[in-house]
Amino acid sequence: MVEKQTWTTLILGAGAAGMMCAAHAGPDVLVIDHAKAPGEKIRISGGGRCNFTNMHAAPDCFISANPHFCKSALSRYTQWDFVDLVGRHGVGWHEKTLGQLFCDRSARDVIAMLRAEMDAAGATLWLRTSVIDVDATPEGFRVSLEREGARVEIHARNLVLATGGKSIPKMGATGLAYRLARQFGLALTDIRPALVPLTFGPEAGFAELSGLSVPARVSAGGTAFDEALLFTHRGLSGPAILQASSYWRDGDGITLDLAPGTDLSARLREMKRAGGKRALHTALADLLPARLAADLARRHGLTGNLADQSDARLAGIAEALSAWHLVPTGSEGYRTAEVTLGGIDTDGLDSRTMAARRVPGLYAIGEAVDVTGWLGGYNFQWAWSSGWAAGQAI
Ligand code: FDA
Numbered sequence: 001m002v003e004k005q006t007w008t009t010l011i012l013g014a015g016a017a018g019m020m021c022a023a024h025a026g027p028d029v030l031v032i033d034h035a036k037a038p039g040e041k042i043r044i045s046g047g048g049r050c051n052f053t054n055m056h057a058a059p060d061c062f063i064s065a066n067p068h069f070c071k072s073a074l075s076r077y078t079q080w081d082f083v084d085l086v087g088r089h090g091v092g093w094h095e096k097t098l099g100q101l102f103c104d105r106s107a108r109d110v111i112a113m114l115r116a117e118m119d120a121a122g123a124t125l126w127l128r129t130s131v132i133d134v135d136a137t138p139e140g141f142r143v144s145l146e147r148e149g150a151r152v153e154i155h156a157r158n159l160v161l162a163t164g165g166k167s168i169p170k171m172g173a174t175g176l177a178y179r180l181a182r183q184f185g186l187a188l189t190d191i192r193p194a195l196v197p198l199t200f201g202p203e204a205g206f207a208e209l210s211g212l213s214v215p216a217r218v219s220a221g222g223t224a225f226d227e228a229l230l231f232t233h234r235g236l237s238g239p240a241i242l243q244a245s246s247y248w249r250d251g252d253g254i255t256l257d258l259a260p261g262t263d264l265s266a267r268l269r270e271m272k273r274a275g276g277k278r279a280l281h282t283a284l285a286d287l288l289p290a291r292l293a294a295d296l297a298r299r300h301g302l303t304g305n306l307a308d309q310s311d312a313r314l315a316g317i318a319e320a321l322s323a324w325h326l327v328p329t330g331s332e333g334y335r336t337a338e339v340t341l342g343g344i345d346t347d348g349l350d351s352r353t354m355a356a357r358r359v360p361g362l363y364a365i366g367e368a369v370d371v372t373g374w375l376g377g378y379n380f381q382w383a384w385s386s387g388w389a390a391g392q393a394i
């Protein structure tokens with residue numbers, strides 16, 4: 001005998017977006033998740049302190065085939081609304097850098113806050129529950145679930161897809177939202193790992209620099225980010241690379257400026273005038289970490305003193321260091337990507353409500369949708385804003 005239950009709203013996924021939606025979707029809401037705890041990505045985010053939003057969150061910090069889609073939800077539930085919410089729950093926070101807001105204590109405080117909001121709204125949460133299949137019915141949806149070894153059939157008027165993207169399968173990412181979206185006739189954009197380290201072959205010689213972090217400007221696909229760049233055994237990482245990875249496509253190059261905001265050519269000419277007897281690589285070590293300066297001197301065959309270099313040669317060296325063009329072999333993939341770029345095509349969704357235009361009662365929110373934020377709290381803000389927007393509409 002299959003147990004049957006009727007709910008007004010069934011939310012698939014108790015992550016950031018699903019919990020936020022549940023807190024606002026009115027009574028008679030069931031949230032299910034196959035994980036053993038809700039908000040697992042919140043728990044591990046921001047090094048355990050959850051970078052829960054960004055003071056500068058604005059539509060131009062999000063990537064989507066339709067850059068206008070995110071505007072409505074972001075403007076109706078803003079970063080300041082979320083800051084108010086954490087304030088009301090007594091969760092201490094601080095700005096780390098670039099407007100990124102983190103919990104003072106622990107990301108678990110954000111999860112506890114969302115659980116409390118869900119409880120206050122009367123929402124029910126079932127964990128360790130998997131989705132077997134979903135069908136449309138004249139009244140809405142019939143969803144077969146497996147819970148504690150038993151089948152349960154849920155009938156619901158509203159169904160919210162909040163199961164996120166494909167990043168970090170080890171943490172439970174499955175791509176279920178994409179499968180169900182397709183089943184209901186919603187289009188998907190291309191999806192790919194984003195906010196992810198880029199990999200290079202051994203010939204790039206980055207292994208020797210592994211562990212070194214420098215400020216840099218990294219450009220990819222016409223967009224540049226000024227943040228830290230980290231050399232790793234397998235390639236490049238650090239915030240500047242993670243950001244650029246969202247704009248990088250297979251086979252394309254990226255450009256590193258290792259002295260952003262500095263006219264390197266002019267600095268090298270000044271140094272030559274001030275002390276031409278200095279070895280070129282020692283002079284470079286005034287501008288860059290010594291290990292990187294030595295490595296670059298080797299790569300570019302930079303020998304001799306400053307005085308031995310013509311101004312044109314110094315300009316060439318400056319160019320090599322401020323426009324270092326590299327072609328990654330790939331990325332670390334969904335195994336480590338913080339997010340999935342792309343997703344459910346926003347053409348099929350109402351930007352005010354997150355409802356599927358042609359499937360009454362179906363909603364999609366959070367990372368499953370083709371709206372991807374920059375690094376720095378933007379992706380959670382999209383989860384809060386889109387979850388709230390759907391909750392209001394339901
Ligand atoms: P999310 O992935 O949070 O939730 C989806 C839920 O659905 C999960 O609970 C999952 O178990 C469940 N689920 C999936 N498939 C299912 C299935 N088949 N059946 C049942 N349940 C299923 N962002 C940010 O703004 N600031 C930050 O500090 C960080 N840090 C960070 C660190 C790391 C390591 C990662 C991987 C990601 C981040 N992010 C981030 C990104 C952020 O975590 C992400 O954008 C949001 O969690 C997306 O919220 P969603 O609710 O859409 O999906």
